[in-house]
Amino acid sequence: MRLTRSAGLSLTSPWILTFGLIWAFPVVYSLYIGFTDYRLLADSYRWIGWANYTELLGDPDFLAALKNTFIFVIGTIPVTTVLALGMALLVNRQFPGRSIFRSAFFLPSITSMVVVALIFTNLLSRGGYISFLASSVGLDPPAHGFLYDNSTALYAIMAMDVWMSVGYYMLIFLAGLKSIPDELYEAAEIAGASCGRTFFSVTLPLLRPVALFVIVINSIKSFQVFVEIFVMTKGKFDTATAVYFIYEQGLTTAFRIGYASAAAYVLFVIIGTFSIAQFLLIRRKASTW
Amino acid sequence: MVGRRSLISMGGHYLALVLTAVVMIFPLMWMFRVAFALPGGGLDLAVLLSADWTIQNFRDLFVQANIGRALVNSLLVGGAVTLGNILFCFMVAYGLARYRYLTNRLLFATVLAVLMIPMHIVIIPLYLLCLEAGIYDSYWALILPWLVNPIGIFLVKQYIESIPPSMEEAARIDGAGEMRIVFRVVMPLCKPALAVLAIQVFFTNWNSFLFPFILTSRDSLRTLPVALALYQGHQAIDWPHLMAGSTVAVVPILAVFLFMQRHIVSGITAGAIKQ
Amino acid sequence: MRCLVFVLSLLWLLSASAPLAQTTVQWWQFWTDPGIRPTIVEMVSEFEQQNPDIKVNLTDLTWASGHEKIVLAFASGTAPDVVELGSDWIAQFADAGRLADLTDHAGPQRPEYQGWSMATYEDRVYAKPWILGTRVLYFNRDLLTRAGFAEDFVPLSFQELDDAVTRIQALSGNVYGWGSNTPEKHRLYKKFLPFFWSARARLFSDDGRFCVVSSQKAVDALKFYKKLHDCCGYVADQRGLEDAFLDGKIGFILSGDWLLKRIELENRKMNFGTSLVPAPDPTFGTGRKFVPGFKTAVYPGRSFEGGEFLAVSATSRNRAAALKLIDFVTSPENQIRFCKANRSANPSSRTAQGDEYFQSHPQLQTFVMQLNLANHPPVDPNWVYMETEIEKAVEEVIFNNALPGETLRQLNKTLTGLLEK
Numbered sequence: 001m002r003l004t005r006s007a008g009l010s011l012t013s014p015w016i017l018t019f020g021l022i023w024a025f026p027v028v029y030s031l032y033i034g035f036t037d038y039r040l041l042a043d044s045y046r047w048i049g050w051a052n053y054t055e056l057l058g059d060p061d062f063l064a065a066l067k068n069t070f071i072f073v074i075g076t077i078p079v080t081t082v083l084a085l086g087m088a089l090l091v092n093r094q095f096p097g098r099s100i101f102r103s104a105f106f107l108p109s110i111t112s113m114v115v116v117a118l119i120f121t122n123l124l125s126r127g128g129y130i131s132f133l134a135s136s137v138g139l140d141p142p143a144h145g146f147l148y149d150n151s152t153a154l155y156a157i158m159a160m161d162v163w164m165s166v167g168y169y170m171l172i173f174l175a176g177l178k179s180i181p182d183e184l185y186e187a188a189e190i191a192g193a194s195c196g197r198t199f200f201s202v203t204l205p206l207l208r209p210v211a212l213f214v215i216v217i218n219s220i221k222s223f224q225v226f227v228e229i230f231v232m233t234k235g236k237f238d239t240a241t242a243v244y245f246i247y248e249q250g251l252t253t254a255f256r257i258g259y260a261s262a263a264a265y266v267l268f269v270i271i272g273t274f275s276i277a278q279f280l281l282i283r284r285k286a287s288t289w
Numbered sequence: 290m291v292g293r294r295s296l297i298s299m300g301g302h303y304l305a306l307v308l309t310a311v312v313m314i315f316p317l318m319w320m321f322r323v324a325f326a327l328p329g330g331g332l333d334l335a336v337l338l339s340a341d342w343t344i345q346n347f348r349d350l351f352v353q354a355n356i357g358r359a360l361v362n363s364l365l366v367g368g369a370v371t372l373g374n375i376l377f378c379f380m381v382a383y384g385l386a387r388y389r390y391l392t393n394r395l396l397f398a399t400v401l402a403v404l405m406i407p408m409h410i411v412i413i414p415l416y417l418l419c420l421e422a423g424i425y426d427s428y429w430a431l432i433l434p435w436l437v438n439p440i441g442i443f444l445v446k447q448y449i450e451s452i453p454p455s456m457e458e459a460a461r462i463d464g465a466g467e468m469r470i471v472f473r474v475v476m477p478l479c480k481p482a483l484a485v486l487a488i489q490v491f492f493t494n495w496n497s498f499l500f501p502f503i504l505t506s507r508d509s510l511r512t513l514p515v516a517l518a519l520y521q522g523h524q525a526i527d528w529p530h531l532m533a534g535s536t537v538a539v540v541p542i543l544a545v546f547l548f549m550q551r552h553i554v555s556g557i558t559a560g561a562i563k564q
Numbered sequence: 565m566r567c568l569v570f571v572l573s574l575l576w577l578l579s580a581s582a583p584l585a586q587t588t589v590q591w592w593q594f595w596t597d598p599g600i601r602p603t604i605v606e607m608v609s610e611f612e613q614q615n616p617d618i619k620v621n622l623t624d625l626t627w628a629s630g631h632e633k634i635v636l637a638f639a640s641g642t643a644p645d646v647v648e649l650g651s652d653w654i655a656q657f658a659d660a661g662r663l664a665d666l667t668d669h670a671g672p673q674r675p676e677y678q679g680w681s682m683a684t685y686e687d688r689v690y691a692k693p694w695i696l697g698t699r700v701l702y703f704n705r706d707l708l709t710r711a712g713f714a715e716d717f718v719p720l721s722f723q724e725l726d727d728a729v730t731r732i733q734a735l736s737g738n739v740y741g742w743g744s745n746t747p748e749k750h751r752l753y754k755k756f757l758p759f760f761w762s763a764r765a766r767l768f769s770d771d772g773r774f775c776v777v778s779s780q781k782a783v784d785a786l787k788f789y790k791k792l793h794d795c796c797g798y799v800a801d802q803r804g805l806e807d808a809f810l811d812g813k814i815g816f817i818l819s820g821d822w823l824l825k826r827i828e829l830e831n832r833k834m835n836f837g838t839s840l841v842p843a844p845d846p847t848f849g850t851g852r853k854f855v856p857g858f859k860t861a862v863y864p865g866r867s868f869e870g871g872e873f874l875a876v877s878a879t880s881r882n883r884a885a886a887l888k889l890i891d892f893v894t895s896p897e898n899q900i901r902f903c904k905a906n907r908s909a910n911p912s913s914r915t916a917q918g919d920e921y922f923q924s925h926p927q928l929q930t931f932v933m934q935l936n937l938a939n940h941p942p943v944d945p946n947w948v949y950m951e952t953e954i955e956k957a958v959e960e961v962i963f964n965n966a967l968p969g970e971t972l973r974q975l976n977k978t979l980t981g982l983l984e985k
Contacts, residue, residue, distance in 0.1 A: 007467045011384030012396060014377035018437040019396075023403045026414035030406065040413075040639040041660035090306055095299075102550060103543070104310040107317055110488075110542040112496045112514065115535040118526065119316050122332045125804055144799040148746050167313065171488070172444070175481035179451055209447040217440060220404050236747045243407045251409055251632045253948045255639075255656075264410040271405040329830035331807065353598035416636050425642075503633055506623040518626045522597030524822040526803065 034262035040255035052262035062263060064238065065245035066270075068154055072241060073222045073274075075158050076165075081214055083162065084169035085207075091170075092177050102174075109167035117231035120160045121147060153237040157228050165221075169214050176210030177203070212282045216275050223271045242267045317539075324532040332528050346533035350520070356537060358509065359516035364541065366431045366512060367494045373432075374490045375483055378441035383471055385442070386449040387457075397446070400439045412503055419504055430504040431512070435494060441486045448482035449475065484552035492542050513538050587885045588619045590644035592634065594872070595906075596624040599829075603905040611892045618885045638662045643877035645886040649691060651682040651870045651940065652750075652947065658685040659945035664876040666690060669887055677894070677912045678935065683873050685943050693912035694894050695902070696871035698934045699758055699818045701725075701842070705835040707732050707739060707815045718839045722759075722788055725816070725842050732815035733796035741796030743805040743817030747959045751802055753951055754868045755818050756958050759785045761866040761939045762843040767950075767979070768942060775979040777954075778972040784844070786961055786968040793962050810834065821908035824927050828907055838930040840937065841865035869938035871912065910935055946982050953978050 009016075034052055038045035056062050091102045108116065123130045124146040131141040142149035146156040180203065188198045204211075226243040233239045235248065242263065250260025323332060325342040328349070350356040385397050415434065419425040424433065456478065460470045476483075498514040505511070511519070517534040521527065595604050601624075608620045623644065625633060631653065637643045638657065649657065657663050667689045674680060679693030701719070708717055711731040719725040729741030745755045765782035768775055776782075798805065798814050809817050810832050818841075827834060843864030874890045876883055892898065899911035900919050910931050911917055917935075922928045941947050957975040960966040 005388075005390070008384050008388035008390065008393065011380045011388075011471070012393065013380075014437045015381040015396065015400065015442060018434075019399050019403065022415075022418065022434050023399075023411075025418055026411045027402065027406060029414040029417075030410045040635050041656060041662060043661070087309060090302065090309070093302075095302075099547075099550065101306050101310055103547065104314050106546060107539075107543070108313050110492050110496075110546065111317060111320070111539055112517075112535050114498070114514075114518075115320065115531065115538075116316070118531070119320060119332070123316070125800065127333075144746070145804075148799060163313070168489070171485055175448070175485050176451070178481050179448065206451065209451040213444055213447040216401075217404075217443065220401075223405075224407050226407070226409075234749050236749070243409065246407050247409045251635065253952065255635060257413065261410055264407050267407065268402075268405045272402070275401060275405075349598065413636060413639075417640055420640055420642060499629065502626070502629055503636060508622075508624070515626075518628070519596040519624050520598065521626070522599060522822075523594070523627060524802070524820070525597070525826060527597075 030261045031265060033258050034265050036258045037256075038258040040250075040257050045258065048258075052259050053266070055259070056263055056266060061240065062242075062245055065240045065242045068238065068240060069223060069225070069242040069267075071154060072158055072161075072225055073219055075155070076162050076222055077215060077218050080162050080165055080169060080218055081211070083166050084214065085173050085211075087166065087170040088173035088177055092174065105170055106167040108164050109171075111164075113164065113227045114231055116160070116164055117228050120156075121232050124156050147233055148237060150238045153233055153239045157232060157239060161222070161225065161228060165218070169218065172210060172214055173207065176207050179210075180206045208282060212278065215282065216278050219274055219278065220271055223267065223274070320532045321536055323528055324536040326529045326532075328527070328529050330529055346529045347537070349530060350533055350537065354516055354520045354534075355508075355511075356513070356516055356534070359511045359513045360537070360541075362431075362509075362511060363495055363513040366428065367491050367541075369432050370435045370438075370494045371487050371491045373436040374438050374441050375487055377437045378445050378486060378490075379476060379479060379483060380471075381437065381442050382445035382449055383475060386446045387454070400442050404439050404443075408499060412499065415500075416503055425504060426506045426510065428510065431501055431510070434500075435490075438490050438493070440493075441490055444486055444489070445479060445482050448479060452478055480552045484549040488542075488546055488549050491545050495538070495542055586617055586619050587882045588621060589646060589882050589885050589889055590621050590623065591646040591648075591889065592623045592625055592630075592637075592644045593648040594625045594627055594630055596626070600902070600906050603902055607893060607898055607901070611889060614892075615885075615888060618888065620889060638877065641879060643879060645876060645880040645882050646889055647875055647877060648694070649873050649875050651679075651873060652951070654683050654691050654873060654875065655685055655943045655945045655947055657875070658688075658690040658943075662878050663690040664878050664880065664883060666692065666876065666887075676896075676914055678914060678917075679869070679871055679873075679912045682869070682871065682940050682943060683875075691873035691875035692890050692894055694872050694874050694899075696869065696910045696912050696935055697820050698867050698869050698910065698931060698938045699754060699820055699841070700867060700930050700934050701816060701839045702809065702819050702823060703728075703816045703837055703839065704732075704809065704812060704814065705837055706812065707735065710735055711815075718837070719816075719842050721842050722763075722844045726788070726791065729792055729796045729816055739813055739815065740798035740808075741815045742792045742798070743809060743814045744793040744797030744799050744962070745805065746799055746801050747955060747963065748801050749955065750951070752955045752958055754870070756786070756789055756954075757939070757941075758818065758841045758865070758867045759789050761868075762841055762864065763788075764843075768983070772942065773983070775976050775983060777979060778969070778976040782972055783968050786958070786972065788844075789958075790962055790968065821910060821928070821931055825907040838927045840930065840934050841867045865937065867934050867938045869935065869940040871910075949982050950979055953982070 035047055035049060036045045037048050037051070087105050091098055091105065122128055125131070126141075126143070126145040128145065131145065134141040142152055146152045184202050184206070185198065188202050193201065224243045225241050226247065229235055229239055229241055229244045230247070235241075235244045240248075246260045246263050246267070249263065250257045319332075319337060322337055323330070324346060325344065326336050326339075326346075327341050327343055328345055330336055381400075385393050385400075416425075419430045424430045452475070456474055457470050460474045465474070496514055497512070498518060501510075501512045502515050502518070505515075513534075517531070517538070520530065520534065591608075593604065595601060605622070608622060612618065612620060625648075631650075634643075634647060634649070638660075643662065654663070665688050670680065670689045670692065673692075677693050679696050680689060683689055683691035683693060703719075705715075708728065709715070711728070711734075713728065713731075717728070719728050731741075732739060733741035745752050760782060763781045763785040765779055765785055766776050793799070796815075798808055800808060802819070805814065805817050806819060806823055806826065808814050809819075809823075810827065810830070812834070826832075827836075843866075845864070874894065876886045876890070880886055894913065896911070896913040896915035896919075899913045899916040900921060903909040903911050903916070904921055908928070908931075910928075911922075916922075917932050922932050941951070944950070953975060957971045961968050961971050
């Protein structure tokens, strides 16, 4: 495309300004702090090189938090993506009452996460509705409630997270589905393709860019899951995730912000690697039109 | 999708819809019910079944907690941030999607990089920055850092990449200038993505607690989540008032969503794309 | 032009005769819910009326995130003049030199107020006690009666508590004897330490050089706490325990004064009582019988003590005004007013404690008495680490069935390590 560079520059200037003036400093500052022993209330701090990072590698709490974070990501991303796509397909057709259902599906996403977390804490407690449901289908709910048990707490929070985020990703898939021109579907029908075949050969490939967005953004957000843990369990019962660990280390207890920043950058590298992998696997070049 | 639909397929379709809707809606219906319950009540099933209801909780919120002011603040800030994002994210996304220079790839990397740093680490330098720049405890602190949202850039960029460039080519051949093409030709095509962006940005900003809480001190600058959090007392969760508060919080976003969803589903008009 | 000069000089003259420049004091505090905030605002405006040259700017903090905001402010050099701090936060800020030394100012006020020891670090005072808090035993009288106890029964010893809890547990109808806390940060240790201290176990030796947490008394206390949990424990977080207690499902729980407020606000018609934390042997081998209701300082059980304090930041430029505000807010009359509005709370002022309002309210009386029989954790910047370790140890024993003796010995080593830092 022979397009002017100046046009490209002026178009991207809002981000260049925002990043340069606002976000560059925090990014670089936290990287730097990760190499010091800075504690928030201290007067001075020293450069300690990689000491924070080596300590992190041996910190059982950090490793447990990383493990929980991985479980969270790997457990929720596929489920959320598939369910969101399914729901988008469900409401994509023209039928009476469509917008009501669409709104209903989307409603959980726009409710405050804190409030949802509180409601679910209640639902998941020993006398709560979910325990009641579980025992009425013959399952044996944990004695003190789902959130007070090492084996169920994290999964309960994951389920809640899926429930909350599905509506939002459904909307994105819907927008993506709408960008697929009708002619392609017509062409497929004329060519005699079945519903399933059309889905896999027409719909899915054209949804790739949107699907990439959903998966990458969902991963980035899930790697940083925090609010639910903070509201529901405060990291107890093996639910501490990486960001919760960072919060605890940096902004409570001993305010070891240097240590917390180092942990944040370890997480950053992990998320970055994951995202790059996702881009390489899912993306396809835009030039194949 | 065009095609015959058997009764079974339609029935199954509706069943799936209803079941999903129930699962999604039930906790919120509960929240809605408790918002109208008598103050001092709990969250239990008994509340759902009882017939007592009152609007006292809402009245209390507006009178005691000055929710009205907080609502105005949230709407003001949310509106400004959303409008800004629609414009700026679109611009940047187009630039990144269509101008494939190396610097742009690096720029995109910074877009994603900012998303990958936990907010608790960012809050400290951002706080210091706001102090230095003199915008601490002002509307600017609530608006400026959020005017160009990386998620928005990413979303619109992906969407633009899935639009064939044929329309832009056609316009270019017709002799239209760059900016004209960008804003008059491409932007309308991006309505679905921009509508999703609007909802996304508005809603993220609407429910945001930590940054508004840390970056402001004055009562008059309180946004809705901050006002609701401060309404809770020591060691106490007042369920009816809390649920009333979250109902108040949900209504404007729902309105934005209902308004925007037409644009999401309008899609690209058929016949405009040449194969 | 001359008109303009005239107007300007007039304005200048008028401003010169205006009152002296105002001092503005920033106060950050946590009492924000609509039940109590109006009282704070009233107090502030009264203070401003009495001191026309001082203006107070109030900033509200949430209980969940307020601490973060305070730390960020101190770390960036923009701390408020007056800040409300919980007792367990004072040591860190004092150690970092962020709080003004109030020892001289506090000197003459020492006898009047209770709780100075929680604000004293390395022999200097860094904050003034405002509202204190402790934990007492709440019990459901109906359940006790059903279990066959007398109307005025109050457990005085561990044994009696054990007995009562077990008998309530045996009642039909899904009732539990004891409310056992789940591992909740900053809470679990406040529930275990009362038993620990009542058994006369200590965390550290008097000179603070040795950790003695693995003494036999400590092990016994932990075993007792575990016994209550194992046989009759309803496990939930503090909020859940209180919900269940108010629903009549639990016989005994340990809680603070906010529960009284809740009972009143929610119109719960509960037949309940409060009592002091018991001890293993109320006579301590002396054979002297303790008579409940008798104000005595030799009551055996000891509870946990904490509270809200008002401090002045070391970088404040309005120290005199700040101190005036603090003294005003913590004056006996204002404390009584605050406590009445909050329908609970324990004032730090001894005069206030003697007021009719507290003396005539049976439950508040328990709190006032328990405050005089309470211990608090050491004022040490490393306490936050120690607290975490103690909670971990208790968690291990209660929830993962680790052996008390071994766990406490391990804890002893860990705490000794922290002491040496």
